[in-house]
Amino acid sequence: MVYTGFMTIYWRDMIRFVRFKTLLISSLVQPALWMAFFGIAMSANFNRITAGIPPIPGVQGVGYLTFMAAGVIAMTTLFTSLFGGMSLLFDKNWGLMREVMASPLPRDNIIVGIALSGMTKSFIQATIIMTFGILLGAEFFAGFSPGKTVLSFLAILLFTGIFSLGFLFLSAAIAISLESPEGLQGIMTLLTMPIFFASNALYPVTAFPPVMQAISAVNPLTHLVSGIRYFAIGSDFQAIGIRYTTTPGELLLSLGVLVVFAAIMFALAWWRFQKAVVS
Amino acid sequence: MQKLGDDIIEVSDLVHRYGDFTAVDGISFAVRKGEIFSFLGPNGAGKSTAINVLITLLPLQQGTARVAGYDVAAEPARVRESIGIVFQEVTLDRDMTCWEILEFHGRLYNMPRKERSERIEELLRLVQLEAKRDTYTKHLSGGMKRRLEIARGLMTRPKVLFLDEPTIGLDPQTRIRMWEYIKAVNREGTTIFLTTHYMDEADQLSDRISIIDHGKIIATGKPWELKNLLGEDLIYMETSNNPAAMAHLREMEHVKEVGEKSRGLVVMVSQDGTHLLPLMMEALSREGIRITTVNLKKPSMDDVFVHFTGKEIRDEGSQSPAASLARARRR
Helix, strand or coil, X not given: CCCCHXXXXXXXXXXXXXXXXXXXXXXXXXXXXXXXXHHHHHHHHHHHHHHXXXXXXXXXXXXXHHHHHHHHHHHHHHHHHHCCCHHHHHHHHCCCHHHHHCCCCCHHHHHHHHHHHHHHHHHHHHHHHXXXXXXXXXXXXXXXCHHHHHHHHHXXXXXXXXXHHHHHHHHHHXXXXXXXXXXXXXXXXXXXXXXXXXXXXXXXXXXXXXXXXXXXXXXXXXXXXXXXXXXXXXXXXXXXXXXXXXXXXXXXXXXXXHHHHHHHHHHHHHHHHHHCCCC | CCCCCCEEEEEEEEEXXXXXXXXXXXXXXXXXXXXXXXXXXXXXXXXXXXXXXXXXXXXXXEEEEEECCEECCCCXXXXXXXXXXXXXXXXXXXXXXXXXXXHHHHHHCCCCHHHHHHHHHHHHHHCCCHHHCCCEHHHCCHHXXXXXXXXXXXXXXXXXXXXXXCCCCCCHHHHHHHHHXXXXXXXXXXXXXXXXXXXXXHHHHCCEEEEEECCEEEEEECHHHHHHCCCCEEEEEEECCHHHHHHHHHHCCCEXXXXXXXXXXXXXXXXXXXXXXXXXXXXXXXXXXXXXXXXXXXXXXXXXXXXXXXXXCCCCCCCCHHHHXXXXXXX
C-alpha cells in the first residue's frame, strides 16, 4: 500500500478551509472584487490612453481587462500561497503541531499536505476569477473550440499549480522557522511588493529600467502570467499598444522556471522542517 | 517479582541543556511494564524536558534512553509508533469534532480504516464521550477535553502512555474522575508515565514515584516506601527554646531526625508518636523548655517532598483564581 500520510494533513486543512466561513467567503470574493473594481477602473483608463494607437494588422487586439485578468489570477495565487504557511504557524503556536511532530508521519508529508491544500484553494480561486472575468467582459478563450478551451483551462491550472506549490513551500519554510504570525505577515509583505510589481502582471515590462527588467525576467510571477496569457489569449496578441508573442520554446522556459523554483523551495522547506524543534 | 528486561523505559545519565541552563541534569531511572510511574516535582524541575526527550520531540543530547525497547536517538520512528502522548497544554483543534480529532490521529499513525473506526467507538465509550462525537472540541468542558486527549493518546494501543500534568487546571472533582480513567486505562495493560506537581496525584495514582528537582532525581520509590523513610509519625512543635529542644530531642530513643522549620521543629519518629509525645513533653519540661504548640501526623507526600528538597513545592497557584483564569483564557 502506498503511504499517503500527506492526505491526512490535506484532509484536516481542507476541513478548516470550509469550516471557517468568513475566511472561505473572503478568499473567494476578494479576487472577484479585484477584478470588479481595480480591473474596471484601470481598463477604463488604459483603454482611453491607448485608444489612439493603431492596431497592428492581422494581430488580435485585447482590452486591458483581458490583459490584467491573467495578472489578477497570478496575484491571487501569490497571496494565497504565501499565506498558506500561516496555518502551520497557528498550529505551532497553539501546540497543535506537537501531535503531528510527535507522530511517525515523515515531516515532508506535512509540507506536501499543506502545499496540496493550498494548491486546491488556488485552483478554486483561479476558476472563480476566470469565470467572473469572462462575465465582466474579459476575452478569455475567445474563439476557442470547446476542446481547446478545456485543454487551455487545464494548462492554466498546471502553471498556477506549480507556481503555488513553490510559494507554499517557501511559506511553510518561513512559518516553521518563525515564532509569531506577525513576523510572517511582515516578511510576506516585504516579499509580495517586489514580486508583484516587478512583473508583467499589470503592465508591460519593456519600459522597465534594466535592473527591474532583470528581476522581472527571473520572477516566477512573470512566467506564470506569460503562461496564463498564452493559454487564455493566444501566442500572438496586442494589448496596451504592445504586441506580445510567445513561442512554444519561451512557454517551455517559463514552465521550466516555475518547476525549478518549486523544486528549490521544496528543498528549502524540507531542510527547515528537518531542523525544526517543536516542543 | 520483576524479571530482568521487564523495564519498558530505561534511562541512564540523561542530560539536557538549553544554552547554559541545564534543565535535566544526569537522571537515571527505569519504568516497569504495567506500572504507573510518576515524576513528581515543581514547575521548572525538568519534568517536561525529560518527557519531551523520551517522546522524541527534543533531541537526545547526552546519556541513553530506551522506550518500549527502542533507542530514542537511533530509532525515533519505532518509539513514536509505540507510545501515546497527552501533552501538558490542551492540543485539540477547537474547530474539529471529537470524532475528527480521533480520526485524524488514527490516520496520522496510518491505522487501517476499519480498525480506526472500531477503535474510535471503543474509546469514546471508555471516556464516556459517545454523546459528544460530533461536537466541536471548543464546546467541551476542561475535563471532557482531557478525556478526549487521553482517548487520542490510546488510539494506537500504545505500550506506554505519557501524561504530562494530566489534571492541571481541572477542578477537584474532575481530577478525581480523571484519576479513575487513568487507573482504568492502566488496568487494561497500558504502562503509564506521568509528570505532576500535585502531591496527592502522585500519591494516589502511582505505583512508583521519582521526586525530581533542579533536573535531578532525589528519591525513587513506592509512595509508602517514601513516606516510611520519614518514620512512623511526624511531630511538629514550637518551644520556648528551639535550639536546646533540638539537642535534647536528638538524644531520645526512636527519634530518627529533628529538623528546624520556619516556625518550630519537626521530629521524625520511628515508633508510634502518640506514646512518644508525652515522654518528650516530660523530658523537655525537666530541662525547663516549654512546648507552646504541638501537632502529630502521619507523613504525607508533601512531607516527603519537603524532606527531600528542603522546601515546599513551588506551586504556582494550582488553584488560585488568577492562575486558573489565565489558563482558561489561553484555551
